[in-house]
Amino acid sequence: MGVKEMKDAYVARMEAQLGEWGAKLKEMKARAEKAAAQGRIEYQKRLVQSKAQEKHDQARQKLDEIKAAGEERWEALKSGLEGAWKELKKTVDSTKME
Numbered sequence: 001m002g003v004k005e006m007k008d009a010y011v012a013r014m015e016a017q018l019g020e021w022g023a024k025l026k027e028m029k030a031r032a033e034k035a036a037a038q039g040r041i042e043y044q045k046r047l048v049q050s051k052a053q054e055k056h057d058q059a060r061q062k063l064d065e066i067k068a069a070g071e072e073r074w075e076a077l078k079s080g081l082e083g084a085w086k087e088l089k090k091t092v093d094s095t096k097m098e
Helices: 003-034 037-050 052-068 074-095
Strands: none
Touching: 003 037, 003 052, 003 074, 037 052, 052 074
């Protein structure tokens, strides 16, 4: 598999995961809106404290950088995306409504 194919496969996998996490964040926000007053306030506070949307946006930006990068640079950018990825995953997992 060539460098371009590896990059394309990586980007496709990351796009799919980012889309999944984006959907989970939307679901969590929708649940927060429907929750009882006290629960909603608590849950919205957890979302804000976790900076979930900010971390999602950072991961999207890193992925966009990789997509725009040439074949020679994408490997170097990959570690930055993976760091943002881990933070976003940890945030999504820890912010789920119990």
